[in-house]
Amino acid sequence: MLKVESVKSPKAAADPASLHKKMMQLLSSLWVTHAIGSFARLGLADAMEAGGDSAEALAKAHGLVPDRVYRLLRALSTCGIVTESAGERFALTPLGRMLTSSAPNSMKTSAELLTEYNGEIWSKLDGALAGGIAFEALKGKELFDWLHANPKEGARFQRMMVEVHSPETPAIVSAYDFGQFKRIVDVGGGHGMLLSAILAAHPGVQGTLFDLQEGIDAARRGEGGPLPGVSFIAGNVFESVPEGADGYLFRHLLHDYDDDDCLKMLRNVRRAMKPDARVLVLEKTVPTDDTPGPGRWLDLHVMLLTGGRERTAPEYQALFGKAGLKLNRVLPTAHPAVEVIEVVAADARPA
Ligand SMILES: C[S@@+](CC[C@H](N)C(=O)[O-])C[C@H]1O[C@@H](n2cnc3c(N)ncnc32)[C@H](O)[C@@H]1O
Numbered sequence: 001m002l003k004v005e006s007v008k009s010p011k012a013a014a015d016p017a018s019l020h021k022k023m024m025q026l027l028s029s030l031w032v033t034h035a036i037g038s039f040a041r042l043g044l045a046d047a048m049e050a051g052g053d054s055a056e057a058l059a060k061a062h063g064l065v066p067d068r069v070y071r072l073l074r075a076l077s078t079c080g081i082v083t084e085s086a087g088e089r090f091a092l093t094p095l096g097r098m099l100t101s102s103a104p105n106s107m108k109t110s111a112e113l114l115t116e117y118n119g120e121i122w123s124k125l126d127g128a129l130a131g132g133i134a135f136e137a138l139k140g141k142e143l144f145d146w147l148h149a150n151p152k153e154g155a156r157f158q159r160m161m162v163e164v165h166s167p168e169t170p171a172i173v174s175a176y177d178f179g180q181f182k183r184i185v186d187v188g189g190g191h192g193m194l195l196s197a198i199l200a201a202h203p204g205v206q207g208t209l210f211d212l213q214e215g216i217d218a219a220r221r222g223e224g225g226p227l228p229g230v231s232f233i234a235g236n237v238f239e240s241v242p243e244g245a246d247g248y249l250f251r252h253l254l255h256d257y258d259d260d261d262c263l264k265m266l267r268n269v270r271r272a273m274k275p276d277a278r279v280l281v282l283e284k285t286v287p288t289d290d291t292p293g294p295g296r297w298l299d300l301h302v303m304l305l306t307g308g309r310e311r312t313a314p315e316y317q318a319l320f321g322k323a324g325l326k327l328n329r330v331l332p333t334a335h336p337a338v339e340v341i342e343v344v345a346a347d348a349r350p351a
Contacts, residue, residue, distance in 0.1 A: 035075055036099065037115025040108045044069070045099035048082070048092045055088065105166070109159040121304040134304035143256075143306050147214055154214035158191050162223055165252065169197045171335035172251075172282055176342075178202050181247035181278075187237055187269065188253035190215035193224030194282075195249075200226075208242050210235060237265040241272040248273055251282035251338075255298070256308040259319060266323035276348060278328075281341040285313045285330060294337050316341060 014022070039045055044058055052058045055070035062069075070088065077084045081096040092100070098107045117138060124134035139146050147154040172194065178184065179202040186195045189209045199207050207230040209219050216234045219227060233242055238261070241248070248269050254262050269279055286295040295310040302308035311319070317327045324346050331340040 031075075032079055033119065034115050035072060036079075036081065037111050037119070039072065039076060039081065039096075040099040040111035041115070044072075045092060045096060045108070046101055048090065049097065049100045049102065053089045053091060055090075107163050109156055110163045113156060113160050118301070118305065121301075125300070125304065128304055133307040135306065144212060148212065151214070155218060158215060158218035158223060161252075162191050162193055162218075165193065168251075168282075168333070168335045168338045169194055171333040172338060172340065173197045173201050175331055175333040176280065176340045178205060178247070181205050181245075183208065183245040184247040184249060185210055185242045185245040186249040186251070187211075187241055187265070188215070188250060190218060191224035192219035192227050192230070194251055195230060196225035196227050199228065199230070203228075205247075207231075208233060208245065210237070210242055212236065237268060239268075241265070241268045243272040244274060245272075246274050246277045248277060248279045249282060250279065254281055254308075255283055255302050255310055256306045258307050258309065262319055263322055266320065266325060270324045270345065273345070275345060277345070279325065279343040281316065281343060282338055283341065284310070284337050284339055285316065285341065286310045288312050288314065313341075321346065 042062055042064070044052075044062070047058050047061055052061065055073060056066045058064070058073075059066040059069040073082055073090045074084060076082050076096070077090070080093055081099070082090045082092055084090055097103050098105055099111055100106060101108055117135065120138055121128075121134040124137055127137065128134045133142070135143050135146075141149065147157050178198045181202075183206040184195065184198065185208040186192070187210050189195055190211050192209050192215075195207045195209055199205060207227065209216065209227065209230055210233045211219070213234045216232050218224070219230075219232060235242075237253070250265075250269075253265075257265070266279075273279065284293065284295050286299065287293060299310035302310065313327065313330060320327050320343050325343050326346045326348075328342040328344045331342065333339060
């Protein structure tokens with residue numbers, strides 16, 4: 001779902017001053033996230049894109065206090081979101097432009113949501129280490145039920161998925177021969193961006209998009225791109241999965257669920273798939289050594305958000321085995337946050 005770079009620990013022999021500086025950086029990183037979130041949510045990046053270049057002008061247009069807006073901009077200039085020039089004039093940088101609504105690589109909704117419930121759940125980490133799901137303690141419902149009950153939030157969630165996963169999509173499409181399939185079902189395919197890119201590269205393949213209603217609605221709005229000839233099926237993977245395809249995609253769905261729930265959906269896929277079908281789990285395996293990567297942080301995030309987890313290849317292997325499937329191979333992609341984990345029926349003949 002989200003990507004976070006690992007923070008390298010300081011060298012063992014670091015002096016006390018460097019250690020103190022490093023610790024202060026770590027402890028105050030929340031300030032940066034929240035400043036960026038407010039800048040995006042209040043529309044200040046959009047206003048700057050439209051020509052606003054002073055705290056006075058931006059504050060006036062948004063009913064804010066000029067001195068406070070100035071202090072926000074001055075702080076954001078230290079992390080490359082805006083630049084400040086003489087006369088207290090500010091300009092958006094290419095990085096800051098990503099917080100506008102109109103940027104092709106916009107991350108505005110992600111900036112907002114990571115400082116709303118996706119941020120609030122982290123304040124519940126202490127309690128979550130004793131069990132339970134932080135999001136449910138916060139909102140009284142499971143994430144996907146809450147999104148269903150709040151359609152505006154359902155749409156914002158899908159928008160965030162498009163923003164966060166866009167750079168992975170071309171990397172996945174070039175890492176695997178999707179042209180071998182007659183029919184692909186994208187399970188939990190949401191907005192449909194991955195299916196759209198696969199069908200653009202392989203127009204002969206038939207596509208089915210399967211998701212909860214909110215995902216199907218986003219895809220029908222065209223948020224993930226064109227989906228020519230695709231059948232849209234709103235349904236629940238815990239009940240059943242569309243039958244008879246030779247390719248089933250699961251991008252960032254398994255990590256949203258615990259092992260018991262993953263088993264239910266994998267068993268449903270095992271029942272629905274053709275005997276020689278391939279199931280492609282598009283996630284990043286957590287390394288079993290201390291290789292850095294985004295997975296260990298995302299693991300905590302999904303633990304708080306949905307009770308899900310990131311998994312090592314042996315953990316995936318064990319899960320697949322219980323569902324009558326087996327891990328065939330793990331292919332890297334050019335994107336660091338995703339691999340193609342190819343899974344086949346446990347009794348499938350070797351290709
Ligand atoms: C983390 S998002 C990933 C979306 C998309 N695959 C992507 O890579 O951007 C998980 C998706 O799974 C869908 N989903 C969650 N639970 C589901 C269920 N029980 N049945 C069907 N779809 C589900 C959500 O609606 C959402 O679109």
